[in-house]
Amino acid sequence: MTGHRPALRTPRGRARGAAIAAFVALAPLIPSAAAAVGSQEITAKLPYDCALPSGTQRAAVRVTAAFPDRAKAGEAIRPTGVTTTVELPAAAVADLTALKATTVVPETRLALDVAQHEAKAQALWRGTARPVPLPAEGTLTLTTTGDAPAVTAAADGDLTLTATGLAVDLALGTADGAPTAPPSLSLACTLAKDADGHGLLATVPIGPATGTPAPSGSPSPSAPTAPASGRPTDPASPSGSAAPGAPGAPGGKDKDKDKDKAPKVGDARAGLAADRPPAPPCVKENPTDKSLNAYITGYSNVRKLAGASLIPVSCVQIEQGDPEISFPPDGSIHLLQKSDAYLDYQGRKQTPPFTSTFLTFGFTPTTATMILEQAGPMTVASDVLLVFPDNIAETYVRAPLVLRVLNVEVNGTRLDVGPSCRTETPLSSPEPDPATYPGPHLVMLGKGQLINGTDATGYVLTSGGPLTGEVTIPAFTGCGAGGENLDRLLTASISGSGNYVKQIQGQTCAVGVEVPTEGQCTEDRQPYVVPAPER
Known part of the structure; x- marks a missing residue:
């Protein structure tokens, strides 16, 4: 195979990616231009x-x-x-x-x-x-x-x-x-x-x-106005x-x-429609020919609070790995690829702050401002079954994410949780391959298919799609101020297993190509598509 981004025609726009290996990932600003003549x-x-x-x-x-x-x-x-x-x-x-x-x-x-x-x-x-x-x-x-x-x-x-x-x-x-x-x-x-x-x-x-x-x-021409x-x-x-x-x-x-x-x-970002949804900056510094970026957003249930928290539109930067061909004993042909990724918000590996409101213990309105911080490498592993003329892909995204709580209000009264309130360990999910991927991390799965090798359904990186999983929220630590320990209160209210997660990834932008495909990137190589969350 040659190159890393053959064109694929998808319902959400043509895409670039590594030959079939474009099934990879989960997913300041333009340099000052010299003044033109005149x-x-x-x-x-x-x-x-x-x-x-x-x-x-x-x-x-x-x-x-x-x-x-x-x-x-x-x-x-x-x-x-x-x-x-x-x-x-x-x-x-x-x-x-x-x-x-x-x-x-x-x-x-x-x-x-x-x-x-x-x-x-x-x-x-x-x-x-x-x-x-x-x-x-x-x-x-x-x-x-x-x-x-x-x-x-x-x-x-x-x-x-x-x-x-x-x-x-x-x-x-x-x-x-x-x-x-x-x-x-x-x-x-x-x-x-x-x-x-x-x-x-x-x-x-x-x-x-x-x-x-x-x-x-x-x-x-009219006379100059004041x-x-x-x-x-x-x-x-x-x-x-x-x-x-x-x-x-x-x-x-x-x-x-x-x-x-x-x-x-018009829109401040080059080439965008005025009605494009707002999104944080998402620009890759020093891109390579394997660099991609994308926006993600979605919901995560909090089972104990019988509600869901909206994860805001977040930027993810991806560096694709080299694909490998595998020939299992059953005679099938698989294309395997591992890639690295990281969240990117104002130079930090985290989501933007987001605020959610729940009824704690079923009757007390509680509002919390939180962020998800990346605590280690985020990996993307895809396995594409090559079946002519269709290709079937499974992509696992593994991200060690710590939930940090910044501000809390209970029934309108501020509850001081201090500056270091966070989960003791990263969020965890059932891991299908614990020997290869030890340690706690969120695991999400995306399944997709190329019909006749061109039209994408389900999750395909180049056109985006849903990624789902189940997450356990660990106990909290470092919560409280002025000698008051709130760890047990937050742990009792939030921590636990069986929390369903559904993230939607948008169309990727191949930031390292000389001329991005129309509909993928803004002129300054940010993702053009901002996805909407789905439950």
């Missing part, structure tokens, strides 16, 4: 006031990006090289140190007004970065990079992009790698009133240059709201007419 590079220095535990503090924010010098109406304008640098003062470092944090993993969400004439739309620039150590003294500088949504002007005339609200999300870590209590902080920042230019980042002329005759039938104001918006929302009474706002004058004239803002 572009304008901007650097805006903006003061923001950010809410911190110690009070409001001034932060110095620098935004850089590149835009085209000019564009046509109806032409997509995509900012490149988007970087957001936030310098927090020493008082902010003291706040984080007081929480026993030694590192932070930042995410930024910069809200913008995109305006042309009297019409306005909102955009959101997201940025991420790897973990940053806290300095012993002085300021903390956080630099994030990320994607910016494409903007399309509806008519000729100057298009302005103006920064408004800013949110800085900080995932906190201690020296031993454990989360702090709380495990994260979200800083809401508003543009200071004394900001130069009121937050204006860029002006892009739309239409022919002055003195150039417009094509027949095209709108005439830049949009730096009105604060909710940075947590990808689309803010226009001021009441403004054009395009509910109750505004000629709202339907102005809405048609408003600039169109």
Whole structure:
């Protein structure tokens, strides 16, 4: 066999993978691009006031990006090289140190007004970065990079992009790698009133240059309009709201007419539809020709609580192993492959935090925020029975996952479980091959088939599908604060066997190929498909 990703036509899109060995796995951002010819590079220095535990503090924010010098109406304008640098003062470092944090993993969400004439739309620039150590003294500088949504002007005339609200999300870590209590902080920042230019980042002329005759039938260029104001918006929302009474706002004058004239803002991730479900970043660093990534999500029952917990959309990075051919005595032919995989969230091998609510002991509403941490290698073992013209696959995914509890509320009252509340050992499942795979780990099985060698049913990595298993939740340890031991309470409420798990994996993205297959990857090599959980 040659190569690792022959094309397979599946109901959910063509896929790439190792010749039949694509039945494998369970499953910051694009580098800043150089400014293209005919572009304008901007650097805006903006003061923001950010809410911190110690009070409001001034932060110095620098935004850089590149835009085209000019564009046509109806032409997509995509900012490149988007970087957001936030310098927090020493008082902010003291706040984080007081929480026993030694590192932070930042995410930024910069809200913008995109305006042309009297019409306005909102955009959101997201940025991420790897973990940053806290300095012993002085300021903390956080630099994030990320994607910016494409903007399309509806008519000729100057298009302005103006920064408004800013949110800085900080995932906190201690020296031993454990989360702090709380495990994260979200800083809401508003543009200071004394900001130069009121937050204006860029002006892009739309239409022919002055003195150039417009094509027949095209709108005439309009006079430049005043830049949009730096009105604060909710940075947590990808689309803010226009001021009441403004054009395009509910109750505004000629709202339907102005809405048609408003600039169109696409998805921040290149090549995605605006209605694509949200998902955390999933970018492979230093990929090889065997690298894949995918999103997973699903449910896990908690039998004692007679409910199910939603496992959030999570990124999984996969490195395929070399396939081997096996010839058992029965005359069949099998293709065997083992691959390595790991969860990937903000540079850590874990899921994003997720929150579930149950009725503890049948009557007390209890809400817990949790994460699943990978405690060792995740392995993917596939056995493909080659039967012409069909191929039948069984894929076992084995993952040593520790359940960590971050926050608990009982009937609306916070129950302090401390920063180290976790299961004593990883979750465990019945293991069909304990000699080869010793130790506790979650085991999930996916069964799939290629009909006529092309159409996939069930679980096939290249098109995704369901993975199921049964898990035992071990006893808890390290739970409690202030001398109160809550281990037995959580163990009695949650721990036990017979908990059914069903995960859905989406279409993979072959990140190492020169030109990804359409429908598999975004332009920055993230998985295009975000699966929906199924019970």
